[in-house]
Amino acid sequence: MPTYNLKVNGEKQVVEAESDTPLLWALRDNLDLVGTKFGCGIGQCGACTVHIDGTATRSCLLPVSALEDKEITTIEGLSENGSHPVQQAWKEVDVPQCGYCQAGQIMTASAFLETNPKPTEEEIKIAMNGNICRCSAYNRIQRAVAIASEKIG
């Protein structure tokens, strides 16, 4: 089986996997980074969102073979101990219900706030629209992104 050199959360990792293996499964099965979740496998739910060179990306459709030399950040690497402003806001607002979608929501929100640190309510809704929360915690997700934006600013 081929091997790939990935840089995940600042560390070099060697992954032995077939070239078409999505990053999602390489993270989960090979590297034991299970914070990135599987929801649909077709890019529709956002549960698998990670940052590739700082951009929020769906890891379920991204083959490991396309990722050498890229900076991959997962929820585990977003901050040392849950101290990222978005994580802090998520705690403050007590966003999660079942919690399964939340890593993906947080990764989408944190990348979004990098590009637009002072978004309007409407911009937040549109930015977060690709992340399904089956428990429908959308009201709190919107509020937490707004609070995180204040923390950053």
Place this chain on the structure above:
Amino acid sequence: MATENNSNFSRRGFLKASSLASGGLLIGFNLFTACKQKAEMPIDISKLNFADFNAFIKIAENGMVTIFSPNPEIGQGVKTSMPMIIAEELNVAWKNVVVEQGVLDTENYTRQVAGGSQSIRFGWDALRQTGATARQMLINAAAAKWGVSASECSAKEGVITNAKGETLGYGDVVKEAALLEIPENVALKEPKDYTIIGTKAINVDIDEIVSGKPLFGLDYKEEGMVYASVLRPPAFGQELESFDATAAKNISGVVDVITIGEKARNLLNSEKPGWSVKLSSSDKVVVIANSTWAAMKGKKAIKAVWKEGTPLESTEAHDKELVKLLDGKKFRTMRSDGDVKKAFAQADKVLERTYESPFLPHNCLEPMNFFASVDDAKVRLVGPIQTPEDLATAVSTMLDRSLEDISVKMTRMGGGFGRRLYGDFAMEVAEIADVIRKPVKMVSSREDDMTTGVYRPAIKYRIKASVKNGEITGYQLKEAAVNGNMYGLIPNFFPAGAIENYQVDVASLKSNITTGAWRAPYTNFLSYAEQSFFDELAEVIEKDPVQMRLDLLQKVKGTKDDKIQYSPERLEGVINLVVEKSGYRTPKEGVYQGFCAYYCHNTHVAEVADVVMENNKPVVKNVTVAVDCGIVVNPLGAINQIEGGVVDGVGHAMYGDFKFKDGMPDSSNFGTYRLIRNSESPKVATYFVENNLSPTGLGEPTLPPAGAAVSIAITKATGNRIYKQPFTKNMVAKEIIG
């Protein structure tokens, strides 16, 4: 009248205490029953025995309180709210309380809490009693140490004080407390003295969730574990005839391809199939691989030939059959008051309407998955399941193993919504592990999850009411549902008792499509049908829809009918509150409001939805909710549940659509199956009716009224009533019809 504050909790012998070898006091108790005489308390914290007790409290020598409960969390917040109740009566500071879910190596988890709206309601008495008794034990121990009477001592935030003002921490007396007799009939606190209940506590698992720690079934892993992907019949009614696994076996990472199904079939044909009836009776092809991806790829490469076992069904045919049932006479009457036929015959006016809904998949965001390991000594099962006891029993019968060999460990669940009440997927992995004798995790793809699921049945209601001299004199509700829907208590919900001639009839269409509970089972669609009907009925009798409800409720007050489930006073309370808070009496230009009030899952709820027209389309902007759930244990968690229930209700009523053709669902993933998204979600404003009644659950009761409130608001906005879900596919805008 159903009383809300009844307590049948046995006070005698409901908890046991012991001293831990490592120091500290351990108390074991059960939520629903007294503990067994012979139940033994461990002295080693790593050996908590959840077969005899379903929860433990440890008070350490440093005063820290740890609550151990194997209760899984589905997302309803019980893992936070239940310990709050214990801590309240125990008089400890919430910050000194830690909650731990069970202990991982426990052999037998039995008598688990099923989770859901029921947990809080049933646990309320037991949790308070336990906390209060533990507090008294510690006070008694301190009093003995000081040589004073316990009645002179009091406890606050984990510190006991006597009349002289001397103090002892809980941790200082744990050793002594374990040796004293367990006090009986300890007084509970008055709600006005609560310091923890009613405060906002953040989800106890929050740190793990926001930092991506392994919590869920899908995250579970063991050394040497392999992955399994299961190919099930693509259509309900089909069975496996043959398959070719050559291509699959050539995929790198695929270890083996096997079939399962025989053991499950034997169980299905046995006397006690239980919920294993949710299993398909067909053989299934299983791809075993050393990664999830290889297993999924392998499954796609299997070439299978399917044959028809039972006829393949379609929504089109169901629709016809359900209408036939409604037109026919094959009903079972579930409640009948007076004489509806006579009322209809003597009426000035009769209104009759039919409401229709599709099947609905659960779509838990975490797809079904489970771990199993089977060897000669043990059968170990790990994963997200709401009914571990049923699973252990079913697996023990299926694999012909003694119940003692089986252990079930529950993980956090990425959503339940009723799906994880059924353990068909866990049975499959048990059968797989029994064949391969290796630790294995079965992972469903979204497509597997959505197309081989258990569904909310398709249902049709026909409701008929008679009006005489401006009064509602008769009401008849007929239900026709695929595999049946309504159960015993529902016909005693509103408007039962308020209308003299009243009847509820049900009919069932037998189908090979698996159906079952779905969030707010039985009422999730019924509420929309009935409440939409009331709104139209109010128009017919030319009454304000709110006033019509209030007038009907007047007639129920003081009823001697103890079958009636709802309280007219409490329903009136939420109606008045929602009318006030939503501005229903002072409508804004361009905002169309839909009102409804509903009782289900022991909770009274009223909702007002605000709809505006944007680009000729109705958009749900706000929902105001008034809830009477008794004492609100954790407002932060409660509001989360309420908001989730409302938005979920709006989403499925607006978009939820799921049809069958030739036994096959028409959607298999989120590309075609539409779930509500962030930008479509209304803002929810929640208000509680304040009282000191026992708490009731909130995971379900705000969902059913949401669809109703929205449909009524859309009717006002568009001028057209909607009789079918999902609304987006069945509404006609005013502008379009001119």
